[in-house]
Amino acid sequence: MNYEKLNPQQLQAVQHGEGPLMVVAGAGSGKTRVITCRIVNLIEAKQVSPESILAITFTNKAAGEMKERVRAMLDLRGSFPWVSTFHSFCLRLLRKHISELGFSNDFVVYDTQDQLTLIKQCLKVEEISADTFPPKSLLNHISGFKNDYLLPQDVEQDSMTYGHKFKAAGLYPAYQAALKKNNALDFDDLLVFAVRLFHECPSLRDYYNDKFRHILVDEFQDTNATQYRLVRFLSESHTNICVVGDDDQSIYRWRGASIENIFKFETDFPGTTVIKLEENYRSTQNILNAAGSVVRENKNRREKTLWTQNEKGSPVMCYKAEDETDEAEYICEKILTLNRDEGFTFNDMAILYRTNAQSRVLEDVFRKNGLPYQVIGGLRFYERKEIKDVLAYMRVVLNPSDSVSLKRILNVPVRGIGKTSVEKVEAYCREKGITLLEGLRDNEQVRLTAPAAGKKIVQFIQILDYLNTVQANPLDLLKEVIDQTGYGAMLEAQNSHESRGRLENLNELFSAVENVEGSLQEFLDSASLVADLDNLDDERGVLPLMTLHACKGLEFSSVFLVGMENRLLPHASSMSDPEDYEEERRLCYVGFTRARKNLFLTHARRRRVYGETVTNFPSDFLLAIPDEIMVRESSGYGNETAPRYNQNPEQAIPIQEEGEGLYSIGTKVLHAKFGTGIVLKLSGSADDLKLEVFFKAPHGKKKLLASHAKLIIL
DNA sequence: TCATTGATGTTTTTT
DNA sequence: ACATCAATGA
Ligand SMILES: Nc1ncnc2c1ncn2[C@@H]1O[C@H](COP(=O)(O)OP(=O)(O)OP(=O)(O)O)[C@@H](O)[C@H]1O
DSSP: OOOOOOOHHHHHHHHHOOOEEEEOOOOOHHHHHHHHHHHHHHHHHHOOGGGGGEEESSSSSHHHHHHHHHHSSOOOOOOEEEEEHHHHHHHHHHHHHHGGGGGGGEEEOOOOHHHHHHHHHHHHTOOOOTTOHHHHHHHHHHHHHTTTOOOOGOOOTTOOSSHHHHHHHHHHHHHHHHHHOOOOOOOHHHHHHHHHHHHOHHHHHHHHHHHSEEEESSSGGGGGHHHHHHHHEEEEEEEEEEEEGGGGOOOOGGGTTTTTHHHHHHHTTTTOOEEHHHHHHHOHHHHHHHHHHHHTTTOOOOOOOOOOOOOOOOOOOOOOEHHHHHHHHHHHHHHHHHHHHHHHOGGGEEEEESSSGGGHHHHHHHHHOOOEEEOOOOSGGGGGGHHHHHHHHHHHHOOOTOHHHHHHTTTOOOOOOOOHHHHHHHHHHHHTTTTTHHHHOOOOOOOOOOOOHOOOOOOOHHHHHHHHHHHTTTTHHHHHHHHHHHHHHHHHHOOOOOOOHHHHHHHHHHHHHHHHOOOOHHHHHHHOOOGGGOOOSSOOOOOEEEEETTTOOOOEEEEEEEOOOOOOOTTTTTTTOHHHHHHHHHHHHHHHEEEEEEEEEEEEEEETTTTEEOOOBBGGGGGSGGGGGGGEOOOSSSTTOOOOOOOOOTTTTOOTOOOBBBTTOOOOEEETTTTTEEEEESSSGGOOOEEEEEEEEEEEOOOOOOTOOOOEEE
C-alpha cells in the first residue's frame, strides 16, 4: 500500500475496524491525514467497497483535496467514495427524495439575500414593522432554530420573553409556508429536511444505513445539532462512525455549532474508541508555544498535550504600526523580502484578519507594490447583483414557482412593470392561491393592471416562454438570457465604469458555465453551494488574503495575522459574553497554528473604521505570549510626535498614473481571476485605457479596462 | 414609472 | 467611507 507516513496513534485510528471512533487532537497533528488514510485502508485492507463510504468535510475545497489524495493512493476504477460537505450531501439526497416531504424535486435553494426578500414579504403580510423587528435578526433566530433542529411546531413561544426571538418564533411557520409556496429551501433547510427525511421515512433510513457502511466526519467540533442528528441517523444500524476534531478549533458557535457534540459523543455512541494525537508535524516549537499560551487561558477547555520534534525556529514577530497603512506597508515589505531572499513563494504565505473589511487597505498597498494577491471571501461572486439577476432568469425557467427570483427580474432591465402593477397582481395571487407567474399570465384576461403595464407583462411572459424552449443547455440559456432580455444591452447602454465591470463579471460567468458539465439544475446547485474558499488557487503563486474563519484546515510557511488589537481580535462584539470571548481566543489559536515556520503579528495604534479614526490597544491575547519567544518591532518613528506621514509628494509613488508607457503590446500582466496574460491591443484615452489581453486557457482573449481590472504588471 | 436624492446600514465570522 | 436602498418629486 502506498500510505502516507503515520505515527502509531494515527495507525491505530486508520486500522480501527468496526464501531464508533473519535480522534481528538490539537492543530497540525495529522487528523485529516487519518481520515484520508482510513478511507484508503477500508477499501484496500478491509475490502469495503468505495461507494459505501461517506466522508464529510468542511468545505468543497477540502473535499476535493481529500478525493485527490485518495485517488493518488489507490487505483480506483469506476466507483469512488462520497466525499462532500454536509450541505452538498444533503442537497444531493433531497434532489432524489424530497417528494416524500411534499416538495417537488426541482426546488430551488435560497441564499441569504433571497431569504431576506422572502421574510420581508412575510412581515408585510403579517403587518409587522420591519423597523421594530429587523428582518436580519429574525432570520438569524430562525436559522438558530433550524441549527438546533427545532421545527416550527417544536418552537415554544410561551417560554420566551417578548423580543426578536419571540417574534421570530411566531413568524417561523409563515416563513416556512412562504418557502414552500416558492418551492424553495433555504440553506439551513438542506440539513433540516435531510434529517426529516430520515426521521419520517424509516425505509429511506434503512436504505442509506445499508448503502453507507462507514461514515467519516472531519472538523467535528464545528458541527451543529442538526448535523449531529444526521450523523446519528446515518450510522444508526452499524455505528461505523469516525469523527475527528479539536475542541480548541471550534469557531462557528455563532452559526449554531456546538463543541458539546465532541464531549457527548462518547455517551451517545457507547463503546467509542477515543484516540489522541499529540505530536504536531506542522509548526516550529515557538509557534506552537505561542498558540498554546493563548488558548490555555480559556476556562472552558479540556487540557491536551501537543508537542513537536521540529526545531525551535524563529521567534514570533510582533510589529506595532502607526496606522493600517503602515501595517500594510510593513507586511508588504516583509513578504517581498521573504520571497526574494528566502525563496518562499507567495502562495506559501497568507494574510489573515478578523474582518473582511480589513483587506481593503492591504489590497491597495499590495497593488501599488506589484505584489500579486487574491482575496478569499468577502462578497462572493455568485452574490453579485448582475450574476444574481441573470441566474434569477435561469432559476425561473427551471422553477416557475420561484416568485422571489421572478420579482427580482420582472422589471430588470426596466420594462415598465412598476411597483403598483406588481402589487395588484400579487394581491390577486394571494386571493386565488396561485403563483405569481400564474397571476401574471391571468392578467391578460383579468386586466388587473393599467393597459400599458399589461402589454409589458405579456411581452415579459413571451420572453420567459422563449427561454423555456432553449433550457436544455446551460450555456445557450445563459447567452439567450443576456441577449433576449436586454440585460446585456442595458449594461452596454449605461457604459459606465461600473456597468463595464458588471459586463466583465458576466463574461466570467460564461467561463464558469463552460466549465460545468451536466444539467442546468446541477449548475445552479453548484452555484448555490460554492464557498469562496473553494476558489483558492494554489497554482498561480499569488498571496492569499482571508479571514481567520476561512483559514481553517490550511497551512502556510509564513502567516501574517493583522489587526491584533482589542476590539478587533478579540472583536468588540465578544466583550460582553465570556463564551464569545473564548471563541475569539480559539480563532487566534487557529490563525497561529496555520504557520509552519514564521508567524508575524501586527497591530496598529490607530485605524480608520466606519470612516472614523479610532485608537486601539494591542490585543490582550498578546500578553499571554512569553517574551522569550516573541520579538517586538515598531515603526521606528517611536513616539506620537514624530510625523509618520510622507509630506514630500515626490516620495509618494503615484502608481495610479498609468498613462502611456505602462502598458504596451506584449506586456505581461496578472489578473486576479484570469491569471497571467499578455497585452494584445491598446485603445481608448489614457484615463480610459482599454486593453485586449490574452490569458491562459481556459480564459483566452478578454477585453478589459485598465482602470478597473486591477492588473498587476509583471 | 423613473431618476435623483437622502437614508441606512455595513463590518464578525459563512456552508 | 462606501454602497446599496428607500422615499421623493418630475
Ligand atoms: N505521521 C506524520 N508524519 C509526518 N507528517 C505528518 C504526519 N501526519 C501528518 N503530517 C503532516 O502534518 C501536517 C498537518 O496534518 P493535518 O492537516 O492532517 O493535521 P490536522 O490535525 O488536520 O490539522 P488542523 O487541525 O490544524 O487542520 C500536514 O502537513 C501533514 O502532511
